[in-house]
Amino acid sequence: MRSRLLRAVGVPALVVAAALASTGAAPYASATSAAVGGPVGVLAAPDIPLANVKAHLTQLQSIATANGGNRAHGRPGYLASINYVRAQLDAVGFTTSVQSFTYSGATGYNLIADWPGGDPSNVLMTGAHLDSVTAGPGINDNGSGSAAILEVALAVARANLTPAKHLRFGWWGAEELGLRGSQYYVNNLPAAERTRIKQYLNFDMVGSPNAGYFVYDGDNSDGVGSGPGPAGSAQIEQTIQAYFTSIGVPTRGTDFDGRSDYGPFIAVGIPAGGTFTGAEGIKSSAQATLWGGTAGSAFDPCYHRACDTSTNINDTALNRNADAIAYTVWELAATAPPPGTTVYSDTFETATGWTANPAGTDTATLGQWVRADPAATSSGVATQLGTTVSGTFDLVTGPLAGASAGDHDLDGGVSSVQSPSISLPGSGTLTLSFSWYLAHLNNASSADYLRVRVVGGSTSTVLNVTGAATNRAAAWQSASVNVSGFAGQSVRILVDAADASGASLVEAAVDDVKIVQS
Structure with missing residues (x-):
């Protein structure tokens, strides 16, 4: 996530229906009871294994350690990170492509992965930046978001999901230098392709050690700040809120303030949303009462520092956010109706x-x-x-x-x-x-x-x-x-x-x- 002080909104965000008394970090429980004559077919997202997400973080840490301690734009650790993620996706049937761009005299890369099927004129895209700052390996910022969406993509493949919408995932380069990779991607989309992306989900820092639970304020229900996202952003917010409500975790809204890769998408009218567990902002006493953790300390004390390593992760927050991502992808993509x-x-x-x-x-x-x-x-x-x-x-x-x-x-x-x-x-x-x-x-x-x-x-x-x-x-x-x-x-x-x-x-x-x- 790019440097700039985040204003953490303290007004409760929209809380949405998901009624079924599931608690803790358990996956969302379907609201449908036992089906008649066969299995239930509700859009039920899988529980994303925390161990799998952390295994990806271990790989990103190893890549950084072997390449000068970081995975920054233009450095060998970033390209090695791209190659690692791409290999995982190629192995399970995604169609992947690497888009190169130049910034500050160095070559950067975006990785785009498409899951076969779904309506190509109705694309649900999920993204996270893969680069770190030069100071450290960037395991929370943003290995956490990158690993979480990678494991959700792999879960799509394991389920052999047949969504009504076309699913696309993106890992962005040079976010830390001003959203350069995602901006390049959006700028170079042909107009017809741009209109096909109906919603964009962004996950940047989802395992902060002193975690908060923030959801981008798609409908401006907090009443202040940057205002709502493009029409359709509220549905994303509400869907994410539905998952957190189902596990009994309160959330708060945070504004589209331009710090992360949703920025280029909402600038051209593509609805966006996502989650965030906090960066250099200080957790208030009220937030510590709400979520636990330490009041008066940063959500991530290792933000943009060398100590943002594999130990700089809150497992509970990472687990909950990974499951929330899966729930949101499954819900918004919708299962294709059976033929007949x-x-x-x-x-x-x-x-x-x-x-x-x-x-x-x-x-x-x-x-x-x-x-x-x-x-x-x-x-x-x-x-x-x-x-x-x-x-x-x-x-x-x-x-x-x-x-x-x-x-x-x-x-x-x-x-x-x-x-x-x-x-x-x-x-x-x-x-x-x-x-x-x-x-x-x-x-x-x-x-x-x-x-x-x-x-x-x-x-x-x-x-x-x-x-x-x-x-x-x-x-x-x-x-x-x-x-x-x-x-x-x-x-x-x-x-x-x-x-x-x-x-x-x-x-x-x-x-x-x-x-x-x-």
């Missing part, structure tokens, strides 16, 4: 016969399920989204905004809505997919929930997300479930949500329901 025939599809742009309170047993006094064009509402965090997954309408618990966020939220008990009868074919693999969110404030509890069930000859719960005493902002999530156990039956999809915690604020929504036969 669409049996049922509803985007809720027209009325198709869903019935509210189908059993006549609902107890909610407000916030009944309706098909509607929802109004955006918030109370510190977004509680109801004014945007849907596609089109204008979705299924939502009370679509109006009102004078305050709680005027039309779900209140008083259970609200349910049920699809019309759906006749399923008797053969093939049947996959139900849909988008959803559950939002609530910190007056909620585990008694509040969003649940989706398939009802036929038997009933199966395919989504069961419960509340908690924390703010959880609305953010669309995706689910995909094998329902082949219902083959040959007529089924209905039953959605219900509950506000059962007294005076709690709860909102929920569902969109883009589909069943595909393959």
Whole structure:
């Protein structure tokens, strides 16, 4: 990361839904319960092994040690770092290329790696700078980000991932001299290629020894500083926040201040985001209370120094951030839909016969399920989204905004809505997919929930997300479930949500329901 004092924003950033009570450094737990007739197919990212990430850091340290103690631009240690990363990627099926450029009389290199498949007009790019300063080996800055995204790329290969978006990874040269490598890459992209990159994820210093947990403020929810990133940056922020919320780790926003390689991307309107664990800035007492560590000390006391070695890493922070990167790549790339025939599809742009309170047993006094064009509402965090997954309408618990966020939220008990009868074919693999969110404030509890069930000859719960005493902002999530156990039956999809915690604020929504036969 380039030298310049970072202003660490102290205002809580957006906290997003990921409801499933996973704690510590565990991977994100899918919100879908046991599938019917087969394995769950939710976009579930793998747990990135910390040992693998640290093994890459050991290699980068060895490279620096063998090459004058650094991996800086124009020095042999940098080219050796490029060759190491490239060899890992070539071995598992990535298409790699090295882009050379000249700065300050020396040759620099960017490494670009593309995973086969995905929509080439819809590229999700993930990057980190690979160079160090001349003073030291740069293991936290930025071996940590480089090693983490390398292991995520290798996890893509291990999973043989077939994403809907095209996945590209980049390792940048000469960042420490002013973002020279990433700037060269963006400047030399043909206009048509530039428009194909829809989002860029940047990870620079993700293992600081006195770590903080910062997420780039894509929607300017901190209200100060550099302002929001290009449209689409907020989705990146919210997705990253979803992972940290799922493991119970609070985060804070940090501005796009131009210090790292997102800069050239947002300058041309490409949405960006990422995580950061702190550089030379001083951890405050409030931050030490929030995250642990030492108040009054730098997040990284070895920032740009010779002591930024393999011992200058917080394993917990590195592990959490590596898993957050994987979660974000998996979520934003999305799994390609299975080929085959669409049996049922509803985007809720027209009325198709869903019935509210189908059993006549609902107890909610407000916030009944309706098909509607929802109004955006918030109370510190977004509680109801004014945007849907596609089109204008979705299924939502009370679509109006009102004078305050709680005027039309779900209140008083259970609200349910049920699809019309759906006749399923008797053969093939049947996959139900849909988008959803559950939002609530910190007056909620585990008694509040969003649940989706398939009802036929038997009933199966395919989504069961419960509340908690924390703010959880609305953010669309995706689910995909094998329902082949219902083959040959007529089924209905039953959605219900509950506000059962007294005076709690709860909102929920569902969109883009589909069943595909393959």
